[in-house]
Amino acid sequence: MIVYFSGTGNSRFAAEFLSKQLNDELLDTGRHMKAGEKDTLHSDRPWVFVAPIYAWRMANVLADYIRSAELTGSKDAYFVLTCGGEIGNAGQYAAQLCKEIGLNYKGVLEVVMPENYITMFNAPGEEESRAIVAKAKPVLEQGGELIRKGKDLPAHKVGLLDKLKSGPINEGFYKFYVKADAFLATDACTGCGVCVEACPLNNIRLSDGKPVWNKHCTHCMACICGCPTAAIEYGKRSKGKPRYQCPKDEIL
Structure with missing residues (x-):
């Protein structure tokens, strides 16, 4: 099952793209959050969680949703994270989440999409946005193929700056x-x-x-x-x- 959260459509794009590629079920958590539902979800296929990066870590709202939901069936979990630049050390926190709730972490896929955080940055125009989305498609195709084969996604090199961004900087961002x-x-x-x-x-x-x-x-x-x-x-x-x-x- 592909479980996603999206505000302006970037992660929805990635989720729907993978849903078509993998012929897998799609769940929009935003609708469930709005309804105040605590879900019991079952999937015999790997879990694929798709979300935007907020300050170099998966959006807290999806992490909280995953913690609150009862997930049955498959124990394998992939994370597909859309970002305007890079994901920092987001994989470590996704792995920690898996350990916390009893899932087998299978890696994280970084998908660069058009910037949408206009309270801090400028969003690209339509032509540039389409060019960025076009470049994201082969990344999703390659990641989707690894997911289809049940393989781990490639590990990211993580430096000290990445750890700072996804750690104290992320915490300060939310606070x-x-x-x-x-x-x-x-x-x-x-x-x-x-x-x-x-x-x-x-x-x-x-x-x-x-x-x-x-x-x-x-x-x-x-x-x-x-x-x-x-x-x-x-x-x-x-x-x-x-x-x-x-x-x-x-x-x-």
């Missing part, structure tokens, strides 16, 4: 930066509620026709990048920046 306080809706907001539906953590509600953010945010960028009128800003950090959604016609 000091991952907050919803700076999100706001401009006068371009129509009150359509797309952001409310897009938020996997039910962190957004409409008040007097405008979105209001609560405290349970993971910075997945689903709201700001999915707004049909580009009415959501993250303080001044996002002003003038292009929004990003993985091109839907690139998925399969």
Whole structure:
């Protein structure tokens, strides 16, 4: 089973690509998180967990989901992590998670996709995004073939800087930066509620026709990048920046 979390579509792309290649079942955890479900999942085939990298480690929301779910059947677990640059020492934490819940860690696949974290960086334009996605396809094909054969994914070389990024820097990122306080809706907001539906953590509600953010945010960028009128800003950090959604016609 391929289990994924995605905010702007990069990890959804990777998951759907692998689902087609491996002819395997697909589960969107965002919908289950939104419904507040604690899942019991069964797969006779290896588990393939697909998620974005947040500060050089797999997104906490998927790691938490995996811990909370009851997983039966196969004990083998692969991790496919999408990133704007590189994954640091993310593999170590995925391996620790497997040890914690009794799975056999089979490695991590680094898949570089278009940058989407517009509260800190610039997202590429459509042409550049498509070029980056095109380069990701053979990486996914090669990783998918190893998964199909039951082989381990190649190990990554990890240096001291990688350990710092995925360790204390990641922890500081979540503690000091991952907050919803700076999100706001401009006068371009129509009150359509797309952001409310897009938020996997039910962190957004409409008040007097405008979105209001609560405290349970993971910075997945689903709201700001999915707004049909580009009415959501993250303080001044996002002003003038292009929004990003993985091109839907690139998925399969």
